[in-house]
Amino acid sequence: MLSFFNPVLALLQQESERGQVSQMVKAAAHPDLSKFLVIGALLFIIGVAGVLTRRNIIVIFMSIELILNAANLNFIAFSRYLREVGSVNALAGQIFTVFVIVVAAAEAAIGLGIVIALYRNKETIWVDEIDLLKW
Amino acid sequence: MYKYIWLVPLLPLIGAAINGLLGRKFRFSERLIGGIAVGTVALSFLISVAAVYSYGFGGNAQWPNPYLTSQDGFSFNWIPSGAVAINQGAHIASGEAPRFALLNIEWSYQLDPLSSVFMLIVSGVGLCIFVFATGYMHGETGFYRFFAYMGLFMFAMLVLVMGSNFVMMFVGWEGVGLCSYLLIGYYFDRQEAANASRKAFITNRIGDFGFALAIFGVIATFGSAQYVDVFNQAKTFPIELLGHWGILSWIALGLFVGACGKSAQLPLHVWLPDAMAGPTPVSALIHAATMVTAGLYMVTRTNVIFQHSQTMLLVVALVGAATAIFAATIGITQNDIKKVLAYSTVSQLGFMFMACGVGAFAIGIFHVMTHAFFKALMFLGAGSVIHGMHHEQDMRRMGGLKKYMPYTYWTFLAGWLAICGIIPFSGFWSKDEILWKAASTTQIPLGWLVWLVGTIAATCTAFYMTRLVAMTFWGRERFLEAPAGGEADEAHAAAYDKGLTTHDAMRPSAGDRPRHEPGEHVGPVHEDVAAHVATHGHGGHEHGAHMPHESPPSMWVPLAVLALLATIGGFVGIGPAFRSVTGTEHPGGRLHIVTWLDPIIWNPVTREFNATEGAGHEAPATETAHPAPVEAAATVYGNTGFNLAHSVENTTHSEPATEWIFILISLVVAGIGMLLGGLFYVWRPQLAGIWTQRLRPLYVASYNKYWVDEFYGWAITRRTMDAARAVYSFDAKVVDGIVNGVAWLSRLFSRIVGGIDKYFVDGIVNAIAAFIMRLMSPLFRAAQTGFTQNYALVMVLGLMLAVAIFFASDIATAFR
Numbered sequence: 040m041l042s043f044f045n046p047v048l049a050l051l052q053q054e055s056e057r058g059q060v061s062q063m064v065k066a067a068a069h070p071d072l073s074k075f076l077v078i079g080a081l082l083f084i085i086g087v088a089g090v091l092t093r094r095n096i097i098v099i100f101m102s103i104e105l106i107l108n109a110a111n112l113n114f115i116a117f118s119r120y121l122r123e124v125g126s127v128n129a130l131a132g133q134i135f136t137v138f139v140i141v142v143a144a145a146e147a148a149i150g151l152g153i154v155i156a157l158y159r160n161k162e163t164i165w166v167d168e169i170d171l172l173k174w
Numbered sequence: 175m176y177k178y179i180w181l182v183p184l185l186p187l188i189g190a191a192i193n194g195l196l197g198r199k200f201r202f203s204e205r206l207i208g209g210i211a212v213g214t215v216a217l218s219f220l221i222s223v224a225a226v227y228s229y230g231f232g233g234n235a236q237w238p239n240p241y242l243t244s245q246d247g248f249s250f251n252w253i254p255s256g257a258v259a260i261n262q263g264a265h266i267a268s269g270e271a272p273r274f275a276l277l278n279i280e281w282s283y284q285l286d287p288l289s290s291v292f293m294l295i296v297s298g299v300g301l302c303i304f305v306f307a308t309g310y311m312h313g314e315t316g317f318y319r320f321f322a323y324m325g326l327f328m329f330a331m332l333v334l335v336m337g338s339n340f341v342m343m344f345v346g347w348e349g350v351g352l353c354s355y356l357l358i359g360y361y362f363d364r365q366e367a368a369n370a371s372r373k374a375f376i377t378n379r380i381g382d383f384g385f386a387l388a389i390f391g392v393i394a395t396f397g398s399a400q401y402v403d404v405f406n407q408a409k410t411f412p413i414e415l416l417g418h419w420g421i422l423s424w425i426a427l428g429l430f431v432g433a434c435g436k437s438a439q440l441p442l443h444v445w446l447p448d449a450m451a452g453p454t455p456v457s458a459l460i461h462a463a464t465m466v467t468a469g470l471y472m473v474t475r476t477n478v479i480f481q482h483s484q485t486m487l488l489v490v491a492l493v494g495a496a497t498a499i500f501a502a503t504i505g506i507t508q509n510d511i512k513k514v515l516a517y518s519t520v521s522q523l524g525f526m527f528m529a530c531g532v533g534a535f536a537i538g539i540f541h542v543m544t545h546a547f548f549k550a551l552m553f554l555g556a557g558s559v560i561h562g563m564h565h566e567q568d569m570r571r572m573g574g575l576k577k578y579m580p581y582t583y584w585t586f587l588a589g590w591l592a593i594c595g596i597i598p599f600s601g602f603w604s605k606d607e608i609l610w611k612a613a614s615t616t617q618i619p620l621g622w623l624v625w626l627v628g629t630i631a632a633t634c635t636a637f638y639m640t641r642l643v644a645m646t647f648w649g650r651e652r653f654l655e656a657p658a659g660g661e662a663d664e665a666h667a668a669a670y671d672k673g674l675t676t677h678d679a680m681r682p683s684a685g686d687r688p689r690h691e692p693g694e695h696v697g698p699v700h701e702d703v704a705a706h707v708a709t710h711g712h713g714g715h716e717h718g719a720h721m722p723h724e725s726p727p728s729m730w731v732p733l734a735v736l737a738l739l740a741t742i743g744g745f746v747g748i749g750p751a752f753r754s755v756t757g758t759e760h761p762g763g764r765l766h767i768v769t770w771l772d773p774i775i776w777n778p779v780t781r782e783f784n785a786t787e788g789a790g791h792e793a794p795a796t797e798t799a800h801p802a803p804v805e806a807a808a809t810v811y812g813n814t815g816f817n818l819a820h821s822v823e824n825t826t827h828s829e830p831a832t833e834w835i836f837i838l839i840s841l842v843v844a845g846i847g848m849l850l851g852g853l854f855y856v857w858r859p860q861l862a863g864i865w866t867q868r869l870r871p872l873y874v875a876s877y878n879k880y881w882v883d884e885f886y887g888w889a890i891t892r893r894t895m896d897a898a899r900a901v902y903s904f905d906a907k908v909v910d911g912i913v914n915g916v917a918w919l920s921r922l923f924s925r926i927v928g929g930i931d932k933y934f935v936d937g938i939v940n941a942i943a944a945f946i947m948r949l950m951s952p953l954f955r956a957a958q959t960g961f962t963q964n965y966a967l968v969m970v971l972g973l974m975l976a977v978a979i980f981f982a983s984d985i986a987t988a989f990r
Contacts, residue, residue, distance in 0.1 A: 091967050166962050173960020 069123060075116035082109035096154055096164045100147065107143045111136045175221075175228035176241055176285050180248050182218045182225070182293060183283070183332035189214030190325025197318025204317050208308035211321040215304050215328060219297035226290040230764055238773030240286035240402060242338050249282035253341065262395040262421045264411060275397025284338035284401065288774045291539055291767075292335035292471055295546045299463045300328055302732035306554050307455035309728035310561055320360060320453065327353035331464050335471055339399040340389045343472065347385065347436065350465045351378045357460060358452040370448035377445040381435015385472075388428025395421050401475065408478045409781055415812055416484045416619070426479050426486035429472055430493075437469030437523045440497045444883055446520055450512040454557030457512060462519045462553050463546040470526045470542050474535045478776035478783075481533065481617070484811055488618040491531025495612075495627040498524030500880070502634035506641070507876040510567050511556045514642050518593065519549055521631060525608055528624055534611035536771040540747040541604035543767070547743045548592035548601055551736035555586040558725040558733065559646060563653065569642065574651035578722040581730035583647050585737035590643045592740040594636040595844040600744030605632060606840045607749045613836060614819030617778070617811050622818035632840065633847040640851025648856055653722065746770075751833035778810045 082105050089102025118132030158164055189210045197207055230237055243249060261272040285293075304324065311320050330353055334346025351374075359371030389399065396404045414420040433439065438446035449461045460466070473480060473490065480486055501520035508514045522545050529538035560567055562579050576583045592601035609628050615621040724730070747767040750759045760766040776783055823832040854862045866873045875881070978985065 087970055091963055091970065169962070170960030172962060172965065173958050 070119075072116055072120045075112060079109045079112040079116065082106075082112060094165045094167055096157075096166055096169075099166065100150055100154075104143060104147070107139055111139055114139070175232075176225035176236070177243075177246050177248075178221055179225045179283050179285050179293075179336065180243050182221050182297065183329050183336060185214040185218040185221075186211075186325040186328035186332070190322045190329065193318050193325060194322030197322065202318055204308070204312065207318050207321050208304075211325055212301070212304045212308060214325065215297060215301050218328075218332070219294075219301045222290075222293040222297045225285060226294060229285055229290060230287070230770065238287065240284050240338075240774075242282050242284050242402070244280060244282040244338070249280045251278050252281040253279035255279065258393060258397055260394065260397040262391065267420075273397070277393060277397060277399070279339055279341045279399050281342065282338045283336040285336070286774055287771050288471070288474060288539065289336050291543065291771070292467075293332065295467075295543055296328065296331050296335060296464050299546050299550050299736070300331075300459055302736050303455050303459040303463070303550060303554065306458070306557065306729050306732040307453075309726050310455055310557050311453060312726075314453075316360065320357075323353055323356045323360070324456075324459070327357065327460060327465070331468070334468055338401060340392055340401070340404070341399050343475075344382075344385065344389060347382065347432070347468060347472075350460070350468060351375065351382070351436070354378070354449070354460050354465055357456040358449045360452055360456065364451070367451040370445075370451040374445040374449050377442050378435045381432045381442055384428040384431025384435070385433075386428075388425045388432065391421065391425040391428060395425065405476075405478045405776070405783070408482065409776055409783070411482055413481075413778060413810060414483045414485070416488065419485065420483070422479050423483035423486055426476070426483045427489075429476055429479070430486060430490060433469030433472050433527075434493065435469075436472075437466050437527070438497075438520050439469070439493050439523065439527060440500060441882075443497060443501065443520050444886060447513055447516040447879070450510070450516050454512065454553060454560060457516070458550045458553030458557065461516065463550040466519065466523060467526070467542045467546065470523070470530065470538055473527070473530045474539055474771075475774070477530070477535045477774070480530070481776055481778050484618060487531050487533065488620065489531070490527050491612070491615075491618055491624050492620070494524045494527025494529075494531050495624045495631075496524070497521065498528060498631040499627050499634070500524075502631040502638065503876050504879050505638040506634060507873055509570050511559065511569050511572075511642065511646060512553075512567055514569075514638060515549070515553055515556055518552075518635065518639065519545075521635060522549065522593070524631070525605060525628060528612055528628055529608040531618065532612045532615035532621055532624060533617035534608065534615075535775050536768045537604065537607045537611055537747070539771055540767045541608060544592065544600035544604045544740070544743050544747075547736055548589040548599075548740040551585060551733060551740050552589040552593070554729070554733055554736065555582050555589060558582040558729050559722075561725050561729065562722040564722075566653070569645040571653050572646045573649045573653070574647070575722055576647045577651075579647075579724045581724060582733060585730070585733040586643065586647065588737040588740045590639050592744075593639050594848055595632060595840060596848075597841065598741075598744065600740050600742070602841075602844075603744035603747045603749060606837055607747065609840050610749065610751070610819070610833060610836050613822075614817065616814055616817065619814040619816075621814070622816055625818055629839065629843055633843040636844045636847025637851045640848045641855050644851060644855035649859065749833075749837075751830065751837055754830065 086102045086105030086107075086109060089105065090099050093099055093102065114132035114136045118129050118136075121132070122129035154164060157169065161169060163169065192210055193202070193207050196202065202210075228234070229241060255277040257274050258277040259272040259274055260266075266272065283289075304321075307320070307324065311317055314320065327350060330346050330349025332346070334343055334350060337343050337346060355371045355375040358374050359367050361367045362371075392404055393399055396407045398404055398407075408422065411422055412420075414423050435442045446461055446466065450457050452461070480490065498521045501517045501524060505514050505517035505521065508517060522541070526538045526541045526545070529535070529541060558579065559572065559575060559582060562575070562582070563572060566572070588599065592599035595602045595605045609625055609632070612621050612628055613625040615624075746762060746765055748756055748761055752761075753759050760769045762769075764770050773783055819832060819836070822835060823829055826832055826835070854865070878884075
């Protein structure tokens with residue numbers, strides 16, 4: 040296993056001697072915050088678009104999970120970033136993420152329960168056929 | 175002992191309070207109510223006797239100065255008024271500036287010869303009447319109320335006569351007026367009694383108006399209301415002769431107007447005969463013995479003021495004489511036993527004012543005293559008769575009662591002889607002395623006229639009193655011929671049932687007959703039913719009249735006491751004419767009424783009170799009292815014209831002979847009156863009818879009381895009603911018109927404003943609402959698709975918008 044990585048490490052060592060590798064290692068050890076934020080934002084937008092556009096309620100749920108995970112990613116990223124900066128409270132983001140996951144699990148359970156109840160009544164999971172908000 | 179006189183008015187008040195406040199709630203028995211009332215009055219009578227005895231005869235230094243309870247600390251600064259300007263009186267007349275005095279009206283009692291006489295009369299005669307009333311009022315539903323009012327009356331009357339200043343007298347004056355009103359209206363369910371009580375109250379208010387003005391005048395002139403202060407200042411004022419009309423004449427006029435109202439003198443006499451609608455003990459106590467003599471008390475109390483005004487003395491004498499003859503002639507033709515006595519009272523009060531008017535104030539009070547005895551006696555006797563006749567008051571249905579009511583009859587005879595003026599009954603001494611003083615007065619002119627009128631009135635008095643006695647106690651038993659009393663009521667009730675007559679309550683009947691419902695059992699409450707059935711049998715009410723019966727002891731014992739007083743009461747005032755018999759001018763020392771009252775009578779010659787006694791203690795006084803002041807008074811009061819007594823004396827050349835002539839005249843006229851009465855109503859009864867026909871106009875005038883009531887009704891009551899109607903129509907048309915006009919304007923304005931609101935403001939609001947409804951609602955309705963994702967889209971857009979706004983500047987920088 041280690042032998043597989045040795046050339047890679049050697050290459051990294053070589054490159055690092057030229058300065059680029061060290062930058063890469065450095066970048067790997069200390070990743071840039073903005074990249075995570077961009078990924079988080081993309082995830083969020085994908086999630087929102089899914090919520091807004093998909094008709095299948097299960098997919099909407101999955102999109103919501105994406106939105107939540109976008110938020111989680113942001114938390115983690117900021118947590119890591121703050122640890123780099125040296126904030127004392129850097130762990131709060133991670134703890135928050137755990138909470139979000141727990142809440143998301145609960146929400147998924149309840150939401151799926153609601154979906155099943157809906158399906159029993161309306162015999163559909165297509166949201167455009169469920170217009171109960173307009174009574 | 176006289177330190178405790180403050181208890182005298184207080185005790186009856188306590189009794190009245192107990193009876194009045196608790197009597198109904200705890201359903202006191204008649205025995206308890208009567209016991210409380212009689213007990214308190216008896217106690218206050220005993221205290222009065224003890225106080226007067228210790229004051230006049232206890233050998234103390236107080237006599238003859240008035241004793242005020244404030245000397246022993248019993249006084250209460252009742253009206254602390256502060257400074258008053260004395261802007262009337264001699265110093266103002268002479269051009270000086272007004273002086274100032276500190277006016278404090280205190281509540282304290284005064285014991286002096288005058289108030290002691292009245293204390294004894296009020297509490298003593300009152301006691302007799304209270305005892306009588308416990309029998310007379312037996313079975314009345316308002317027993318407690320009656321005695322509460324009576325006790326209250328005793329309190330007010332005692333305050334009136336015992337107060338130490340004019341304001342206290344006024345308080346008592348109004349108090350007795352109130353109690354008089356309450357007691358006249360005791361049978362308030364009878365229209366007649368209610369009317370009579372109102373009439374009495376309103377008539378008295380007219381008099382009280384004058385009295386109140388006089389009190390203000392006293393305060394403005396003397397700066398004080400205390401008798402002692404006022405009279406000590408007043409005696410220094412100059413005497414206002416006939417035609418001079420100074421401040422004292424004004425005060426005296428006001429006082430006399432008050433006295434006219436309270437003592438039922440012309441022209442304010444109209445209330446007293448109507449006041450007979452009250453229960454008979456009330457008539458005896460209030461409307462004969464005590465309250466109506468309050469005017470005499472006031473005039474005598476202020477004799478120093480009256481003696482300063484010759485004009486007012488003349489007015490008092492003439493009003494008294496006119497009232498005496500006026501009421502006496504009315505009394506001749508009345509058929510209601512109480513009405514006769516009422517007019518007799520008015521007439522006798524006239525005699526008293528006659529005495530005051532001619533300057534013989536002590537004699538006036540003497541007549542108050544004897545009159546209290548014999549008139550209370552006769553009223554109570556009449557009450558006993560009414561009781562015995564089962565509430566029958568019409569003398570035409572009586573007759574022959576001598577046999578049935580011996581106690582009442584014999585006591586009544588004493589009163590009859592007293593009022594007729596037969597020697598030695600009490601009325602003789604006072605009435606004869608009044609007539610003698612009128613004939614011999616040098617204080618006012620026209621004394622002979624007063625004497626003449628008084629003598630004629632005395633004849634009439636003897637006549638109508640004989641008529642009363644004859645119709646009531648002698649002659650045929652007319653109640654057997656026509657049903658009387660309770661049976662008459664039953665007959666009346668039957669007539670009412672058939673619709674032949676109005677209900678008793680609506681009928682202008684006389685007297686204190688209580689109202690009976692048709693078919694109700696009337697007549698006395700039969701305590702002993704078995705005895706009643708034994709005498710009457712079952713269905714006894716159908717066989718004719720109840721027989722008259724003698725009254726119970728609680729009623730005839732007071733009669734006996736008063737009869738004794740009416741017989742011997744005059745001996746405290748034996749006139750100077752009897753000096754050959756008694757050996758002295760005023761026999762009895764201080765027991766003689768003239769000597770007793772001397773300290774409060776002002777002597778215009780010496781300009782001092784207590785003139786005769788102060789001059790030399792008894793012995794020389796008897797020498798000088800009569801002739802010297804008379805001659806001297808002639809100089810003080812100027813030439814008073816023709817003097818009857820002096821003319822007679824000039825003919826006979828002997829003063830005792832002159833006095834005896836006048837006594838003879840007075841006895842002869844009394845005898846003539848009695849003989850005429852006997853002739854008309856005992857020996858030749860048909861003569862009464864014949865002479866009634868012959869003197870028809872006079873009879874009708876007298877029977878109708880000279881139409882005074884009708885005249886007042888036309889001249890005053892109707893005019894007052896007219897004025898009231900005029901004011902009412904002003905109120906209804908003008909005042910209400912203004913109010914209604916304002917209301918109309920308000921309505922008009924509100925219509926306009928309402929129109930604006932409705933069409934303009936509401937129009938704008940409605941237009942906006944319509945705009946929103948018509949144009950906006952499709953828009954908003956369309957937004958509500960019901961699709962979850964639409965809402966979510968809006969939320970996202972909103973989120974984006976919020977972010978865009980929040981980071982507006984950052985975005986702008988980024989895009990730059």
